[in-house]
Amino acid sequence: MKKLWKFFIAAMAVIIAGVLFLVYTYGPNYNFYLFPPSPEKYGQYAIERMDREGLYTQSKEWADTKEEVLKEIKKADSYEEVLPLLEKAIGVAGGKHSFIMTENELEESNNENIFPTSEEKEGVLYVKLPAFSGMLNKDEAQKYVDILSQVINKKTYHGIIIDLQENTGGDMHPMITGISNLIPDGRQFSFIDKQDSKTDINLENGRLADESDSVKNEKTEKIKTIPIAVLINEMTASSGEMTALCFKGLDNVQFFGKNSAAYTTVNTSIPLYDGTYLQLTTAKIEDRTGKIYQNDSIVPDVETENARSEAEKWLTAS
DSSP, rough: OOOHHEEEEEEEHHHHHHHHHHHHHHGGTTTOOOOOOOOHHHHHHHHHHHHHHHHTTHHHHHHHHHHHHHHHHHOOOHHHHHHHHHHHHHHHHHHGGGGEOOHHHHHHHHOOOOOOOOEEOOOOOOEOOOOOOTTTOOOHHHHHHHHHHHHHHTOOEEEEEOOOTOOOBOOOHHHHHHTTGGGOOOEEEEOOOTTTEEEEEEEEEEEEESSOOOOSSSSOOOOOSSOOOEEOTOOOOOOOOHHHHHTTTOEEEEEEESOOOEEEEEEEEEOOOOOOOEEEEEEEEEESSSSSSSSSOOOOOOEEEEEHHHHHHHHHHH
């Protein structure tokens, strides 16, 4: 009996040791740590994620930058000293769309949200979609969706203007979900990573069907017969551009304004131990027409300084 008990204890010790090893090794991938990482480990983990997922890490520039930054990280005495090194690295691994957001910056961005506004005049509904950065606030994201859904589903208009000018991005989910009555279900666009692996992003029953805990548009009936004008300019960026791309290839849509800001790539949010996030570019975009975007501008059908007035003329004549 004693031998059996000793065997049981030994087996449990081995199992516990194995579990602890797995948690220690792979836990950081899920932002779970047994112990606070040293500044060196903190930086090494960030570089490993950049190396694994960054869109531009198959270049000599990245290999050289990675080697240089890892050497400098060894000298750091705090997480704060590591961050400038990670800023340098992420700009190479992910390009111009990648950046680092500290916990304080993230909280500030979540406190700055504004919501869609609208007005209807002579049968034309004008809807302004502002940027939205509510990564930590699903209630506000759902509010953004509900405001859009309520306005768009009034059906008292014969044409609609979707204004994405100055929409610098943030979270694409409430933007796209909110206008989902105006676009068909199915593939909206695809993400293509550095291995050319393609992931389709589909709209299904008022929700973007991806891996996120997405918001939902409860009103799923499609509005198919009205002309839609989409307004863009040089400040339409990132998720603002992704929302615009949902209208590409649709026969009842015209784009007005200026070339967009050219942040048409996919960012993945990677949390670090101290609440900092890596916003790392991990994929390029293919729209529903098959056009590839890799930080390329969306080009309007009608280039104009007076996007709204030109759109109103087109809608009135349609």
